[in-house]
Amino acid sequence: MATTGSAESEDRRKQLLDALEQESVIRLADAADSLGVSAMTIRRDLADLESEGLLRRVRGGAISVLRPRPFEERRSVRSRAKEIIADKALAFVPRFGSIALDSSTTVGIMASKLGPRSGLIVATNSYPTYTTINGTVGVTPILIGGETEESTGAFVGPLAVQTAQSLRYARFFASSSAVVAESGTTEVSLAEAQMKQVFAKVSKEIVLCVDSSKLDQEATAAALELSQITVLITELAPTDGRLDEFRNYVELR
Structure with a gap:
C-alpha cells in the first residue's frame, strides 16, 4: 500500500509540474479539484x-521558478495569453518608420501576425x-547580431549593443521575465x-507585453523602470483588479 501511495504522489506531482510548465502558475483550489484530493494534500x-x-x-498556490529558457521551450508556455497580448499589441505597430522587437516569444508571436506595411x-x-518577418511585404528586417546567449538563444553582448543603439525607433516592443509596479521589470x-x-x-515609446x-x-537582473514604459499590455481586461497597482504608472491595454 505504501508503494501505491508513493506512486500516486509521484504521479500527482508530475501532473502539477506539467500544469506549471504550461501555465506558469498553480492555483491551490483548482489543483485540488482537478486531481480529486484535498487542498492540504496539494500543499504538501x-x-x-x-x-x-x-x-x-505563493499565497493560494505556486509559481514557476524564473530561469533562462530556449525560445522554443518558452513559446508554448501560456500560449493562449500570448496570442491575446499579441493581437492587442498589433494595434501599436505603425505602417512605416522603425520599431525594435526584443527576443521574447510574446513579441515573436506579434511579429508573426504582421501584415503588409509601407x-x-x-x-x-x-x-x-x-526569420518570421523576413519576406513580409513592406518590412525591412534587421537582425541585431552579436554573441548568442546560450540559455535563451538571444543575441547579446558588445556588438549587439553597438548595433542596436546605432538606430532610432518609434516604439520598442518588449516582454519581461517579471514586473513589479514599484521597481519595474527584471x-x-x-x-x-x-x-x-x-x-x-x-x-520614443516602449510597449511592454507581459x-x-x-x-x-x-x-535577477533589473531592466526597465515603469516610468519608461508607455503602455502595459496583458491578456487581462484593463479594468481587472490585478492591474490596479499599475494604473498610476502606465496606460493599460
Whole structure:
C-alpha cells in the first residue's frame, strides 16, 4: 500500500509540474479539484516540490521558478495569453518608420501576425523573430547580431549593443521575465536586461507585453523602470483588479 501511495504522489506531482510548465502558475483550489484530493494534500506536494527547487510557493498556490529558457521551450508556455497580448499589441505597430522587437516569444508571436506595411524597419535581437518577418511585404528586417546567449538563444553582448543603439525607433516592443509596479521589470539574464535597456534608450515609446503570471514577480537582473514604459499590455481586461497597482504608472491595454 505504501508503494501505491508513493506512486500516486509521484504521479500527482508530475501532473502539477506539467500544469506549471504550461501555465506558469498553480492555483491551490483548482489543483485540488482537478486531481480529486484535498487542498492540504496539494500543499504538501507543493512544499516538497519547492524543497527540490522546482517551484516557488505563493499565497493560494505556486509559481514557476524564473530561469533562462530556449525560445522554443518558452513559446508554448501560456500560449493562449500570448496570442491575446499579441493581437492587442498589433494595434501599436505603425505602417512605416522603425520599431525594435526584443527576443521574447510574446513579441515573436506579434511579429508573426504582421501584415503588409509601407516601409517599416524592424530590428530584433531574436533570430526566430527575424526569420518570421523576413519576406513580409513592406518590412525591412534587421537582425541585431552579436554573441548568442546560450540559455535563451538571444543575441547579446558588445556588438549587439553597438548595433542596436546605432538606430532610432518609434516604439520598442518588449516582454519581461517579471514586473513589479514599484521597481519595474527584471530579467533572468543580465545580458538580456542590458539589451532591453539599450533598445529602450533609443526608442520614443516602449510597449511592454507581459502575461499576468509575471505581475508582482521579480527575477535577477533589473531592466526597465515603469516610468519608461508607455503602455502595459496583458491578456487581462484593463479594468481587472490585478492591474490596479499599475494604473498610476502606465496606460493599460
